[in-house]
Amino acid sequence: MSAASSSTIARVLKPTILILIAVVAISSRLFSIIRFESVIHEFDPWFNYRTTQHLVKNGFYDFWNWFDEKSWYPLGRVVGGTVYPGIMVTSALIHNVLHFFNFPVDIRNVCVFLAPMFSGLTAFSAYLLTKELKDSSAGLLAAAFLGVAPGYISRSVAGSYDNEGIAIFLLVFTFYLWIKAVKTGSAFFGLWTALFYFYMVSAWGGYVFITNLVPLHAFTLLLMGRYSNRLYVSYSTFYAVGTLLSMQVPFVGFQPTRTSEHMAGLGVFGLLQLYAFAELVRGYVSPKQFRTLLKGGIAAVSAVAVVGLTLLSLSGVIAPFTGRFYSLYDTGYAKIHIPIIASVSEHQPTAWTAFFFDLQMLIFLFPAGVYLCFKELKDEHVFIILYSVFASYFAGVMVRLMLTLTPVVCVSAAIAYSTLLDTYLEKSEHVLAANLKGTQSPNVISDTPAEAAGSKAAGNSMKKAAAKTSTKTPAKTAEPEINKSQSKTKRFPIFNWDSRAMVVMLLTWFLFMFAWHCTYVTSGSYSSPSIVLASRQQDGSQVIIDDFREAYYWLRKNTKEDAKVLAWWDYGYQMAGMANITTLVDNNTWNNTHIATVGKAMATSEEVSYQVLRQHDVDYVLILFGGVIGYSGDDINKFLWMVRIAEGVYPNDVKETNFFTPRGEYKVDHDATPTMKNSLMYKMSYYRFAELYGGNAVDHVRNARMPSEGPTLSVLEEAYTTENWLVRIYKVKDLDILGRNLKDATAFDKGKVRKVSALKRK
Amino acid sequence: MEEIKSASSTLWKSYFKDTPKSLKLIDGYMVYVLLTGIIQFIYVCIAGTFPNNAFLAGFISTVASFVLAANLRIQTNPKNASQFPTTSPERAFADFLACNVVVHFAVANFLG
Numbered sequence: 001m002s003a004a005s006s007s008t009i010a011r012v013l014k015p016t017i018l019i020l021i022a023v024v025a026i027s028s029r030l031f032s033i034i035r036f037e038s039v040i041h042e043f044d045p046w047f048n049y050r051t052t053q054h055l056v057k058n059g060f061y062d063f064w065n066w067f068d069e070k071s072w073y074p075l076g077r078v079v080g081g082t083v084y085p086g087i088m089v090t091s092a093l094i095h096n097v098l099h100f101f102n103f104p105v106d107i108r109n110v111c112v113f114l115a116p117m118f119s120g121l122t123a124f125s126a127y128l129l130t131k132e133l134k135d136s137s138a139g140l141l142a143a144a145f146l147g148v149a150p151g152y153i154s155r156s157v158a159g160s161y162d163n164e165g166i167a168i169f170l171l172v173f174t175f176y177l178w179i180k181a182v183k184t185g186s187a188f189f190g191l192w193t194a195l196f197y198f199y200m201v202s203a204w205g206g207y208v209f210i211t212n213l214v215p216l217h218a219f220t221l222l223l224m225g226r227y228s229n230r231l232y233v234s235y236s237t238f239y240a241v242g243t244l245l246s247m248q249v250p251f252v253g254f255q256p257t258r259t260s261e262h263m264a265g266l267g268v269f270g271l272l273q274l275y276a277f278a279e280l281v282r283g284y285v286s287p288k289q290f291r292t293l294l295k296g297g298i299a300a301v302s303a304v305a306v307v308g309l310t311l312l313s314l315s316g317v318i319a320p321f322t323g324r325f326y327s328l329y330d331t332g333y334a335k336i337h338i339p340i341i342a343s344v345s346e347h348q349p350t351a352w353t354a355f356f357f358d359l360q361m362l363i364f365l366f367p368a369g370v371y372l373c374f375k376e377l378k379d380e381h382v383f384i385i386l387y388s389v390f391a392s393y394f395a396g397v398m399v400r401l402m403l404t405l406t407p408v409v410c411v412s413a414a415i416a417y418s419t420l421l422d423t424y425l426e427k428s429e430h431v432l433a434a435n436l437k438g439t440q441s442p443n444v445i446s447d448t449p450a451e452a453a454g455s456k457a458a459g460n461s462m463k464k465a466a467a468k469t470s471t472k473t474p475a476k477t478a479e480p481e482i483n484k485s486q487s488k489t490k491r492f493p494i495f496n497w498d499s500r501a502m503v504v505m506l507l508t509w510f511l512f513m514f515a516w517h518c519t520y521v522t523s524g525s526y527s528s529p530s531i532v533l534a535s536r537q538q539d540g541s542q543v544i545i546d547d548f549r550e551a552y553y554w555l556r557k558n559t560k561e562d563a564k565v566l567a568w569w570d571y572g573y574q575m576a577g578m579a580n581i582t583t584l585v586d587n588n589t590w591n592n593t594h595i596a597t598v599g600k601a602m603a604t605s606e607e608v609s610y611q612v613l614r615q616h617d618v619d620y621v622l623i624l625f626g627g628v629i630g631y632s633g634d635d636i637n638k639f640l641w642m643v644r645i646a647e648g649v650y651p652n653d654v655k656e657t658n659f660f661t662p663r664g665e666y667k668v669d670h671d672a673t674p675t676m677k678n679s680l681m682y683k684m685s686y687y688r689f690a691e692l693y694g695g696n697a698v699d700h701v702r703n704a705r706m707p708s709e710g711p712t713l714s715v716l717e718e719a720y721t722t723e724n725w726l727v728r729i730y731k732v733k734d735l736d737i738l739g740r741n742l743k744d745a746t747a748f749d750k751g752k753v754r755k756v757s758a759l760k761r762k
Numbered sequence: 763m764e765e766i767k768s769a770s771s772t773l774w775k776s777y778f779k780d781t782p783k784s785l786k787l788i789d790g791y792m793v794y795v796l797l798t799g800i801i802q803f804i805y806v807c808i809a810g811t812f813p814n815n816a817f818l819a820g821f822i823s824t825v826a827s828f829v830l831a832a833n834l835r836i837q838t839n840p841k842n843a844s845q846f847p848t849t850s851p852e853r854a855f856a857d858f859l860a861c862n863v864v865v866h867f868a869v870a871n872f873l874g
Contacts, residue, residue, distance in 0.1 A: 185846055187833045187857035191864060229845050233833045237861060240826040244868050247818065254814055276832065283841070284776045289769035296766050 022120030025147030029116040029157045031527035041529040045161035046577035052088040070582045081250040086203025115156035115165030123147040125173040142414035150521040151358035151406035167204030179380045185230025190237030198245035215268040239269045360517045362413040369412025547726035555579035567622040599646030602681040609680045610715040621730045628725040630700035669704035683711040714746035788835045799824035819872035826865045834858045
């Protein structure tokens with residue numbers, strides 16, 4: 001079993017196990033493909049998919065200089081300079097390599113299967129990382145844990161084509177290379193750390209975690225008095241090469257020299273140079289002379305530093321932290337200052353149950369593993385301790401940072417688990433014999449440092465047992481004491497087969513539970529593509545609700561090529577990707593004013609919003625309405641965020657309090673406030689809703705009885721409503737030919753000419 | 763002040779006495795790189811950082827060269843041999859070259 005005594009069987013077993021782990025990791029991410037189809041999920045992946053298509057079709061240079069005029073109309077977006085291109089380049093590369101070897105794989109399938117494939121690699125890098133910390137059996141456990149842990153699966157199921165899919169692999173692998181570099185002091189590994197850091201920078205904004213954690217590790221080692229030439233070589237290679245490389249990504253640009261997030265690395269870098277120079281000088285002079293030189297040196301350096309820092313901050317070269325970063329330190333910050341960040345559910349603080357849900361038994365083993373790291377406390381264990389402390393904090397602040405916590409939880413849980421197994425499975429006879437000897441002469445046993453950690457722990461507990469017996473029988477003679485303690489050891493040994501079997505069986509049971517929980521969570525919670533919904537009828541048969549694609553397909557086929565569609569920013573990427581039309585705002589959320597304008601168009605009365613719609617050349621308005629089938633993520637439920645964001649920019653036009661009833665409730669039925677009833681969003685959502693039920697309409701999301709007389713629309717006309725009313729598309733009317741305002745014109749039409757509605761009724 | 767002076771002179775003397783020739787060669791290179799860095803810095807203080815990428819490329823090139831040479835110096839120093847059991851001087855030089863190739867590839871890209 002032990003890796004140390006690895007035989008040829010172990011040498012064959014390890015790769016086999018790793019391959020099997022990779023297979024399990026990949027296949028447990030395929031639920032959504034089997035249930036639905038090979039399709040891109042959610043929102044952001046649609047943008048990544050669209051840009052990847054562009055990259056494959058038009059080549060790298062065109063992608064780099066791509067100005068996308070179809071988003072953020074009329075502003076446009078410089079795509080090449082505002083994306084992390086890592087994931088697109090990766091899948092384009094895979095696509096091109098496969099095509100070179102005449103495997104005609106569609107780019108969509110490459111994108112869909114990218115994250116599962118990389119999860120196999122992530123498991124492998126967890127193996128490598130843990131192997132550096134303990135041994136390869138712990139490594140295999142870590143690989144298995146990380147392969148199926150829901151905390152990581154949540155962002156890497158098939159079809160979830162997002163940056164995190166490859167970024168977690170890069171994170172773990174970069175950390176492995178860094179630990180390897182510190183251990184060996186090799187510039188070569190430092191170089192590879194920098195190269196993978198570069199890959200990480202190009203792939204995910206979370207690279208800042210590495211940017212800060214690695215310097216922190218180096219700094220902690222310095223404080224612990226653990227400076228070594230190995231540390232100097234590895235850190236300075238990593239920092240000098242890594243920083244230069246990270247600036248090659250246009251989206252990062254000069255940030256590493258400007259923003260405070262990156263300054264820790266620079267500071268530690270400078271400190272290490274000074275320290276190394278001092279060490280060099282120390283080698284040449286006597287200790288007393290060294291002390292005088294050191295004093296002079298410190299005085300000179302601190303004078304220069306103070307002057308330099310004052311000048312830099314006075315001239316404003318060093319920029320303050322960005323808002324998203326502040327929200328990491330002060331969880332209330334975003335809610336007050338930046339509603340657009342707070343409105344995203346994945347930026348919310350984590351509920352404590354989520355830790356158990358995403359990590360199950362690992363969360364219990366995690367502290368034990370960290371404790372074992374403290375016990376060893378070599379350079380690499382310091383790193384794991386720091387990583388676990390900071391990742392735990394960040395995971396508690398923001399739901400989606402659970403993703404950075406999961407690897408370290410898996411690694412330290414694997415260390416704890418394999419230590420337990422080592423203790424209870426291994427070296428049984430040997431330990432037992434040692435303990436029996438130990439009871440005879442209790443002082444000897446503490447002096448066996450050559451033992452493995454497991455047997456050492458065992459020895460300690462045995463020693464305690466022995467100590468107890470000896471305190472209980474202090475007055476007796478030596479010989480019966482030995483007999484008695486021997487018989488006691490035989491009666492209460494933790495190393496008898498029954499106690500061992502119990503512990504091992506329990507642990508195995510936990511493993512079963514863990515695997516079951518992971519599969520259950522993955523299948524139940526994390527495998528829904530969210531553009532295709534599934535529900536079960538009373539007889540148990542499955543119903544597929546495909547309204548989103550229905551609506552987008554309609555838009556694609558029935559509108560002008562340059563039609564502008566206004567919708568809340570959540571659907572921007574999907575509309576651009578699936579319907580190929582021009583959007584006003586999308587999930588990039590770089591321009592808060594523009595989003596607030598869209599919010600204003602939704603939240604104000606028809607007359608006001610018609611002006612906004614005309615000013616922005618809007619042809620269609622698209623909304624989500626879940627009232628018919630009870631889909632709770634619809635626009636009426638998101639409406640308050642639109643109001644809040646709009647109020648931030650247009651406080652005169654939109655007021656949040658006007659949307660609440662005098663009793664402070666958010667109502668859509670009879671009690672809805674006039675502002676609410678007049679808002680475009682309300683009208684679009686409930687237009688002709690009452691007719692559907694013949695006047696007795698009930699909104700199934702908010703459980704509200706609607707008025708029998710629905711709202712009327714005069715500036716918009718219904719263009720398309722999908723099968724389950726989930727998506728409703730409205731066409732913005734042109735100006736009236738006779739110059740009347742649209743409200744009068746509509747009233748006139750209604751009164752005189754009874755127009756037969758050409759709308760599709762369901 | 764007197765003490766610092768005497769200490770510095772001891773340092774100076776013992777440096778020339780105790781340092782192998784190959785290390786002195788590396789030190790010479792490092793001093794040269796340091797001077798180029800200082801010259802660039804002074805130039806930037808006078809003329810401004812525009813274009814920023816060219817300045818950063820040049821300056822980081824000197825910093826990286828300096829650090830990589832320091833790595834080489836540490837790894838080839840016979841005194842440190844015990845700390846780097848797996849790194850022979852030839853291996854250290856190969857690492858030095860590999861790092862420099864990567865760095866200057868990026869520098870050339872960044873000069874613009």
